[in-house]
Amino acid sequence: MSIPALDVRTVSKHFAGVRALTDVSLELFPGEVHALVGENGAGKSTLIKVITGVYRPDDGEMHYLGEPAAFAHPRDAQTAGVSTIYQEINLVPMRSVAANLYLGREPVNRFGLIDFRRMHREAGELLAGYGITVDVRRRLGELGLGVQQMIAVARALSTEARVVIMDEPTSSLEPREVDLLLDVVALLRRRQIAVLYVTHKLDEVFRICDRVTVLRDGRVAHTGPVTGTSRLRLVATMLGRDIDQIRRHGATTFGDHRPAATGTPVLRAEGLTRRPLLDGVSVEVHAGEVVGLAGLLGSGRTETAKAVFGADRLDEGAVTVDGGSARRWNPAAAIRSGIGMVPEDRKAEGIVGDLSVRDNIVLAALPRLTTAGFLSRRREDAIVDTFVRRLRIKITGPGQRVRELSGGNQQKVLLARMLCLHPRVLILDEPTRGIDVGAKAEIQALISELATLGLGVLLISSELEEVVEGAGRVLVLRDGALVAVLHDDEVSEARIMREIAQASEGGTA
Known part of the structure; x- marks a missing residue:
């Protein structure tokens, strides 16, 4: 050569x-x-x-x-x-x-x-x-x-x-x-x-x-x-998985601990299209259900989340919450309808580093805390105290600047910001990325607790274990399109990887 x-x-x-x-x-x-x-x-x-x-x-x-x-x-x-x-x-x-x-x-x-x-x-x-x-x-x-x-x-x-x-x-x-x-x-x-x-x-x-x-x-x-x-071997290598073990064991059943989808969906997004990034993706989330979005980098996971939240303009598609929709769908309309979102890049799109913990938590709720143009500091402090205790956010005080907190506590501040709006559906895009093991376990437990209390959760994670262990239903995306919907005992790392690896033309992995 x-x-x-x-x-x-x-x-x-x-x-x-x-x-x-x-x-x-x-x-x-x-x-x-x-x-x-x-x-x-x-x-x-x-x-x-x-x-x-x-x-x-x-x-x-x-x-x-x-x-x-x-x-x-x-x-x-x-x-x-x-x-x-x-x-x-x-x-x-x-x-x-x-x-x-x-x-x-x-x-x-x-x-x-x-x-x-x-x-x-x-x-x-x-x-x-x-x-x-x-x-x-x-x-x-x-x-x-x-x-x-x-x-x-x-x-x-x-x-x-x-x-x-x-x-x-x-x-x-x-x-x-x-x-x-x-x-x-x-x-x-x-x-x-x-x-x-x-x-x-x-x-x-x-x-x-x-x-x-x-x-x-x-x-x-x-x-x-x-x-x-093979495509499957390439995907397995990218994700750090043993392909021989996947082929030997195939699908894995994780039991019945995941909440099942019942009744009418609280969130229904149909035919979400934003060319060339999204092609007709549909998502449903029921109350008390955790739905996972799985796929490789660039598969359309974040684009789907932003489309549901109204952060990206759509060419086609519609989003309804409890059967109702807004004439103009944008983040303000999504929040009013009961959707909250914690973005993937918390530093660029989430926290305001130089503001205090208090200001970051109540940022989205300010219109609700204001009467005749005056902000109620008493109601503000009550909300902040409630969520600092509930989420166990480690701070020296509510006036501490949020950029001084650890990654895990910054993520909890963003969760608190959305939860104080009392959403029906919460979109979490890579909620445990860049945080330590202890904080990761706390946030994973919090997601399960929120679902138990009736909140619908749309969960995105690059870590397949997190999706498999946390979601009762998983939507697999590839190249901006929905290629598989996995339910209950179909949800496994092996099955998700096989769906990711399939050729777009329908070939084998």
Whole structure:
């Protein structure tokens, strides 16, 4: 085999004592499309940043085109021929297609001025080479996301790239646009350009990639050819499960401890569609029931939760609570209807770090605590005291800033904020992520207690054990679509993984 275009050798990286990468090695050869996969926190983004010079590794080394390399800045990597195309298109939508293609390196005439005629001609020729027909004078923002993504690819390659890193390039594309981009990836292979293809979509791994590396907890869990690797084995490796044990034991019965769905659903969401992220997902939750949403990263779990809560605009679909719906569905309408949500990213979308515990808890309930424009401090203190005691939130006092609390106590503050609204349904997106074992057990016990008291719970977790042990019914999502509904003794890690691993076309795992 030829010399690797890129050779990462036993690279390690840590932040504040936490190991993000440990002895990671990866070879990328000319003309190869190499998939890099793994769940949230596996280390994919950190590895890309080490390769491209955003981070310097603590240990290990890298070779590029057979020579030792250590890029001090992403610009150095790009100049050398390592181009990265990020999930979020980092171009300028108000400028023309041609201007974006040659941003920062525009051709100039003998007077030092931009030679627009030459730039437009060369831009058209460049895009034509990748099968893209577009008026290069048009503003980029007027074009579809798929075409914009293709222009980002063309820009990366116009620098004579030898290695191209694609970070979730199809996550926001329609199926037709995905086909176009994957055709370009195949063209890169034929041109002997090495492609590191970061994705959460297994269909794309098996369609376009030659080899695959799985990262888990900052380590390489598997590297090998895609051919001969089953989908089930890949899913099991990503999740850290023993595939032989799964095949031996099949489904596992967890008894009758989960509450059953009876009567009329308190929450009914039908045909939730937000192209291209969600495709006709339907969810029902009954009072006293815990319903789990399972699937890999990018399967549509969080998108479903946000759609139910009204945080994301829908193309199609409807949400009703106790048979009633609002004319305009948004988070305010969802809260009024009796839905509460604790988001996945508590720091970015949940807590307000510089506010006190008291202020964070009552934030959503302020309209109910205000009379004629005056806030009732007595009612506010009563609510805060009740939920601090009930959830056993460890604080020095209600005036303590919430950012000073542990992760588990911050999560309890968010739960208190929603519970003080007396919701009928509570959506919990990764409620135990990033907290210690003791706090995790407390929150899991609290979820069970809330269901026992009649609250409907929609639970999302990347940890299959948490879904299996806590939910009486599990909805399995894949690529934005609902692919299975598991009831009672059907709910097991083995069965969930098999449903996740099935090919979208209906093939076997």
